[in-house]
Amino acid sequence: MTSQERKQKIEAYGHAHTELTDVLKQFPKEVWNYKSSPDRWSIKEILVHLADSEANAFVRCRRVISEPGTTLMAYDQNQWSKALDYTHQTAEDTLELLKWLRKTTYNLLKSQPDSVWSNKVIHPEHGDYTLDKWLDIYSRHISSHINQMKKNYEEWKNKAN
Numbered sequence: 001m002t003s004q005e006r007k008q009k010i011e012a013y014g015h016a017h018t019e020l021t022d023v024l025k026q027f028p029k030e031v032w033n034y035k036s037s038p039d040r041w042s043i044k045e046i047l048v049h050l051a052d053s054e055a056n057a058f059v060r061c062r063r064v065i066s067e068p069g070t071t072l073m074a075y076d077q078n079q080w081s082k083a084l085d086y087t088h089q090t091a092e093d094t095l096e097l098l099k100w101l102r103k104t105t106y107n108l109l110k111s112q113p114d115s116v117w118s119n120k121v122i123h124p125e126h127g128d129y130t131l132d133k134w135l136d137i138y139s140r141h142i143s144s145h146i147n148q149m150k151k152n153y154e155e156w157k158n159k160a161n
Helices: 003-024 043-066 077-083 091-110 114-118 131-160
Strands: 120-123 127-130
Touching (some): 043 077, 043 091, 043 120, 043 127, 043 131
Antiparallel strands (some): 120 127
């Protein structure tokens, strides 16, 4: 990844929470718990997933920077959703947590020297994992789930008609 591409991805990463909160304003609260099927996530469950994912990303980023050569922890997002009862967690608290985790990591990323971006750790599912790979994944993560939320909203609207 070039330095310019990296800067663009860092900015996308840093602004994703604002993009998310802007999009959430488009969805009536009654759609936030809608699921088209039991195996799909609601908007609220997606929000909780994003916060849990960001908490893992927060740690992973710091491990890549400070402990190259180590192995990252994997987690089963579907098991977390069930075991942590995502349907009954608070969307507002989740959004606050996501905001602060992301802001803190965004500020950290902006200050990293070029040499750190090639540090490698081992990801149990993806093998060698650099900070560039981490950034590529997490700079797109919220956007991909925004698309999932929009799809939920469209399905809900179609069912209501």
